[in-house]
Amino acid sequence: MAVWIFTSLLAGSALTAIEFIYIILTCGPFWLTPILFLQTWLIYIVASFAGLSLFELTFRIIPPFKRFVDSPTNKFKFFTIFGSITSSILLFALVVNDLDSGPSYWYLAIVAVLVCSFITWRMLRKTTSVFSIPRRSLSYSVTVLLIMVLVWFTSDWYFGSKVQGRSRSFRGNIPNLCLIVLDTTRGDHLSCYGYPHPTSPNIDKIASEGLLCQRAYSVSNWTPPGHIGIFTGTYPSQHGNDGQPFMPDDLLSMAELLSSEGYYCAALYNNPLAGKNVNITQGFDLDIGVFRHSWVYPAWHRLQSKLFYRDTGARVTFPMALHTARWIERKGGHLFLFLNLVEPHADYVIREPYFSQVSSDLNIDQIPNLQEVQSLCAYVEKVIYDSSKFTEYSQSSYRYLEAAYDSEIAYMDHHLGKFNDGMMKSGLLDKTLTVITADHGEFLGEHFTRGHPDILYNPVLKVPLIMRYPKAINPAVVDAYTSNVDVFPTVLSLMGYVNLIPTNVQGLDILSDDFPADRTILSERITECEGCFALVEGSHKLILNRDPELLEKFPFDSLLINLDVDPDEMEDIHLEEPELTHRMGTSLDEWVTSIQVKPDQQIELSPETIANLRALGYVQ
Incomplete structure (x- = not known):
């Protein structure tokens, strides 16, 4: 159970960061509030827990995968990488299905590839034992979320500077x-x-x-x-x-x-x-x-x-x-x-x-x-x-x-x-x-x-x-x-x-x-x-x-x-x-x-x- 909690935490954090960075890059920071972030983060963690649990039940039917996922370390590595990539693909498919603005798809694709590559690289290199799972999960979750926050602050500064620069020429009667x-x-x-x-x-x-x-x-x-x-x-x-x-x-x-x-x-x-x-x-x-x-x-x-x-x-x-x-x-x-x-x-x-x-x-x-x-x-x-x-x-x-x-x-x-x-x-x-x-x-x-x-x-x-x-x-x-x-x-x-x-x-x-x-x-x-x-x-x-x-x-x-x-x-x-x-x-x-x-x-x-x-x- 503990492994699933930490796996879902990291997968949910990755998906939250990917989606918020995509929204910020294509729309700006205007309506993205801390409450919306917390709601999204918790919902995606719970969804990751449910989805990954279902995947584990499916994989246990297949003998080679059953032996592989019996190891907590392997389970953490595999399902974190698998969950991040799968959820990114599902999000990309949903965006392509809903939107008719092709160029914006690539913002999402690039962000998803970068975040998933970072997680995969760190998973394969640093997670060596079951005792490192909590620390790795928390540190990687904090890292991707901090990157998202940095993007948000940068966007907020950029648009804020543009608004303030524009307002200097204001001479109108109505604000x-x-x-x-x-x-x-x-x-x-x-x-x-x-x-x-x-x-x-x-x-x-x-x-x-x-x-x-x-x-x-x-x-x-x-x-x-x-x-x-x-x-x-x-x-x-x-x-x-x-x-x-x-x-x-x-x-x-x-x-x-x-x-x-x-x-x-x-x-x-x-x-x-x-x-x-x-x-x-x-x-x-x-x-x-x-x-x-x-x-x-x-x-x-x-x-x-x-x-x-x-x-x-x-x-x-x-x-x-x-x-x-x-x-x-x-x-x-x-x-x-x-x-x-x-x-x-x-x-x-x-x-x-x-x-x-x-x-x-x-x-x-x-x-x-x-x-x-x-x-x-x-x-x-x-x-x-x-x-x-x-x-x-x-x-x-x-x-x-x-x-x-x-x-x-x-x-x-x-x-x-x-x-x-x-x-x-x-x-x-x-x-x-x-x-x-x-x-x-x-x-x-x-x-x-x-x-x-x-x-x-x-x-x-x-x-x-x-x-x-x-x-x-x-x-x-x-x-x-x-x-x-x-x-x-x-x-x-x-x-x-x-x-x-x-x-x-x-x-x-x-x-x-x-x-x-x-x-x-x-x-x-x-x-x-x-x-x-x-x-x-x-x-x-x-x-x-x-x-x-x-x-x-x-x-x-x-x-x-x-x-x-x-x-x-x-x-x-x-x-x-x-x-x-x-x-x-x-x-x-x-x-x-x-x-x-x-x-x-x-x-x-x-x-x-x-x-x-x-x-x-x-x-x-």
């Missing part, structure tokens, strides 16, 4: 900025926007203390152009990418501007189409794809989040964000923190107790096609204007679909609330400009559609837009039309950088005295075959569908809707209002033509980006 993009989140499904179910009590609190834009629109119906619009204040026609999911280097991002003004810029995102693969996080110092691009927590923590909690980001991302904000504050820096949360994106996970809370009006026994609805919730399946998919749907069927989606919002809101509480206890909340918005919305059966395809009705365009900074923003509701392109100029103006706003920015400063009450809004889905466009002007909305592929599924080239009398967009009046349709169409064409930027060369998507598009249901 920190936190931009939270709630992927695929409809504004009309948040309680603060009048939704009758309790989906967002924590977002509601933020909204009550700041600015809530009642009629906010996204620039597009999917993730890349939505995020690019937020970061650059420009419409998709200006992105110079022919609608491809890629942000060209010559587009000036908010992160690039704030980095030059003394902010340390950190991006933590869960949707891979909001990160480095599509160049949206250009200008960020810390660029972390929480589940697909970066190994941010030890394996046990990752498996617990994914398998037990079925977390898709919020449970992990918000604590990382809080630790990062506290770390930057301790170093005397200023932080621009970008968070992308992906919970409401299909597939929808039924989150309890939130599903029960938001479905109190739902009688599941009255759903005639429950299995069909549950199947639609469980898969990333786009349905585009297809009435055949909804022939058996009752009102309760639609309500179940909504409740599943709502439970994801409520789950995300719960973890956002814990983040907010942590920021408040740390004294950071009122020193941080908080902006909450979304890249686009989601169809939940309206117009026989599910997901966020290229049909620019309001369910996929109307998003939340909330800003909180008590020192400069009084609680208010903005009823005029706003867009998420307004985030860029509004934030820079608040922070004292109005002179840095590029001339091509189409967004407006929402807080300025001359913000127009009769604003016109543009939304676009650019494709190689022109695309789909929406113009909102006063009480009317014009949708122009110029995409041949979309026309095969959605056979309308022009739609005119009076939003005042038809908020659900059910009645097309363009034939009754030909002059208005022509005028708005001409305005839209002139606007798009005046801002349109064509790419200098054809954009080639990486294999990782294509795989991500397929995983999220954008391509078949």
